[in-house]
Amino acid sequence: MNKTYFEILRSGVNTTIQDKGRNHLYHIGITVSGAIDQRNYALSNRLVENQLNEAVVEFAYQGPLLKLKNGKINFAISGDIFFKIIRKNLEIEDGECYKSYILAEEDQIDIISTKNSMYGYLAVNGGFDLEKTWGSCSINTKANIGPNDGKKYSLNDKIFINKPKIKNIDKKNINYNYSTDSIIRIIKGTNFDYFSKNAIIKFFNEDFLITNLVDRMGIRLKGPKLENIVNTNIKSEGLVRGVIQVPADGNPIIMLSDHGTVGGYPKIGVVIAADLDLIGQLTPGTKINFKEVSLEEAQNIFKAYNEDTNKYLNECN
Amino acid sequence: MIKNISNLGDTAIYCDFGSEVNESINANVIDYFNHILKLVEGKQVEGIINLTPSYNKLIISFDLTITNYKKIKNFIEGLIIHKNIKNKNQKIKIPVCCDDEYALDIIRLIKKLNINKDKILELYFNNEYFCYMTGFIAGMPFLGDLNKNIRCDRLETPRVIMPKGSVGITEQFANIYTFESPGGWNIIGNTPKKIFDDKNLDQPTLVNPGDKVSFYQITKEEYLSWNE
Numbered sequence: 001m002n003k004t005y006f007e008i009l010r011s012g013v014n015t016t017i018q019d020k021g022r023n024h025l026y027h028i029g030i031t032v033s034g035a036i037d038q039r040n041y042a043l044s045n046r047l048v049e050n051q052l053n054e055a056v057v058e059f060a061y062q063g064p065l066l067k068l069k070n071g072k073i074n075f076a077i078s079g080d081i082f083f084k085i086i087r088k089n090l091e092i093e094d095g096e097c098y099k100s101y102i103l104a105e106e107d108q109i110d111i112i113s114t115k116n117s118m119y120g121y122l123a124v125n126g127g128f129d130l131e132k133t134w135g136s137c138s139i140n141t142k143a144n145i146g147p148n149d150g151k152k153y154s155l156n157d158k159i160f161i162n163k164p165k166i167k168n169i170d171k172k173n174i175n176y177n178y179s180t181d182s183i184i185r186i187i188k189g190t191n192f193d194y195f196s197k198n199a200i201i202k203f204f205n206e207d208f209l210i211t212n213l214v215d216r217m218g219i220r221l222k223g224p225k226l227e228n229i230v231n232t233n234i235k236s237e238g239l240v241r242g243v244i245q246v247p248a249d250g251n252p253i254i255m256l257s258d259h260g261t262v263g264g265y266p267k268i269g270v271v272i273a274a275d276l277d278l279i280g281q282l283t284p285g286t287k288i289n290f291k292e293v294s295l296e297e298a299q300n301i302f303k304a305y306n307e308d309t310n311k312y313l314n315e316c317n
Numbered sequence: 318m319i320k321n322i323s324n325l326g327d328t329a330i331y332c333d334f335g336s337e338v339n340e341s342i343n344a345n346v347i348d349y350f351n352h353i354l355k356l357v358e359g360k361q362v363e364g365i366i367n368l369t370p371s372y373n374k375l376i377i378s379f380d381l382t383i384t385n386y387k388k389i390k391n392f393i394e395g396l397i398i399h400k401n402i403k404n405k406n407q408k409i410k411i412p413v414c415c416d417d418e419y420a421l422d423i424i425r426l427i428k429k430l431n432i433n434k435d436k437i438l439e440l441y442f443n444n445e446y447f448c449y450m451t452g453f454i455a456g457m458p459f460l461g462d463l464n465k466n467i468r469c470d471r472l473e474t475p476r477v478i479m480p481k482g483s484v485g486i487t488e489q490f491a492n493i494y495t496f497e498s499p500g501g502w503n504i505i506g507n508t509p510k511k512i513f514d515d516k517n518l519d520q521p522t523l524v525n526p527g528d529k530v531s532f533y534q535i536t537k538e539e540y541l542s543w544n545e
Contacts, residue, residue, distance in 0.1 A: 240367075306382060
């Protein structure tokens with residue numbers, strides 16, 4: 001029997017495969033990659049009864065137009081997404097996020113756009129038929145690692161789908177209310193004292209604008225110039241997701257999943273783990289504010305965030 | 318040894334070995350790195366997901382659903398690190414073509430350093446370099462130290478696209494762009510040699526911390542017909 005696959009009729013802006021990411025490789029310069037919004041990634045898998053670490057399609061802004069070939073599947077989309085299902089007979093259904101659908105041969109999914117967010121996730125029951133590289137299917141377009149030769153998808157590419165493990169999934173849904181917040185909680189960075197008193201006051205009290213320079217590597221912000229009174233360069237050292245570096249021009253850069261593994265700019269702060277899904281989803285033009293929390297507070301906030309994620313996951317029955 | 322341990326956000330620990338850059342401090346970092354890596358691989362410590370050694374720091378990131386800063390800090394403080402006696406470090410020779418079309422910043426360097434191209438290349442090639450770390454992009458080695466007469470700041474405006482294989486210098490360091498990427502180093506040539514091989518899953522990086530690297534010049538003909 002022929003393999004089931006999606007034929008890509010429109011690639012979308014940045015359509016890749018992502019999962020939990022690739023660990024234990026920072027020391028050779030390979031970054032973690034993985035879904036920018038790990039909560040929504042997990043929810044999409046749960047809706048189609050997958051293991052939570054199964055690989056999914058991640059898309060940004062405008063998503064792909066996909067046609068299903070050779071088979072019938074269940075799929076679900078998570079995020080804040082405007083999409084339609086175009087049936088074989090050309091009947092069009094409005095799609096709802098956090099809900100599982102049956103897709104038949106020659107049906108299409110038209111992911112028109114994200115709404116007030118950057119990324120969305122498409123999971124299929126049984127997962128995609130992909131090879132792992134260093135334990136992960138995530139596509140790292142900077143080092144060309146992962147499926148599709150490590151490149152984002154383009155027109156006429158195919159994404160193969162595993163034979164579904166479950167034949168009839170009833171319609172599942174999660175009552176998830178997608179919302180965003182503009183207050184980003186941070187812990188002081190290791191070079192916090194490189195910045196003037198005035199810079200620190202501005203950092204916590206003024207707005208920072210998310211510019212158009214946003215991708216899976218990071219987010220460039222524009223705001224009041226943060227004056228550095230020690231040194232605008234440090235000897236290159238390791239980075240993690242959420243680190244806020246401030247180069248000589250005084251405009252902060254927040255590291256996301258595809259960040260360079262080392263960097264040489266002072267670190268004014270680090271976004272707490274519980275706010276990483278959120279910060280990655282904020283769109284250019286959004287104004288954000290930074291709020292300081294202690295390490296202990298950050299750990300408690302993360303615990304609560306994690307419990308909240310589990311609550312949504314368990315709701316899906 | 319470690320001078321100070323602090324947290325880098327809520328998912329990483331920051332081990333500071335000092336502020337200077339030299340082989341002895343870097344060797345300390347690498348000893349810790351190798352020791353912890355073995356314990357992680359042997360599953361003798363849980364929750365650690367990445368280790369990033371650099372010139373004089375070691376950053377350890379962890380999964381906050383499994384462990385936390387306090388636990389990892391206690392673990393690090395309890396370690397007894399033996400100096401790396403066995404020296405398995407390699408000597409690696411890397412070909413570089415310095416024809417004008419590859420030496421993108423040679424004019425800038427001639428002006429900034431006030432010495433001619435031949436002298437710059439002589440000082441560059443007549444040296445053996447120590448690999449302090451790899452990173453930024455996959456397999457990029459950070460090498461040192463350059464002869465004092467060819468040390469120069471980064472480009473004022475970094476290139477949006479640095480060609481793959483570009484061989485660069487900045488301050489006391491040399492590196493190789495293993496992939497096309499943005500970058501701000503002064504480019505003196507290009508190597509046809511594969512520095513990162515993702516098909517070689519066990520050892521994708523040609524140059525590793527502790528290795529000694531020397532460069533040798535090749536002609537454009539040799540560059541174009543390079544085969545490995």
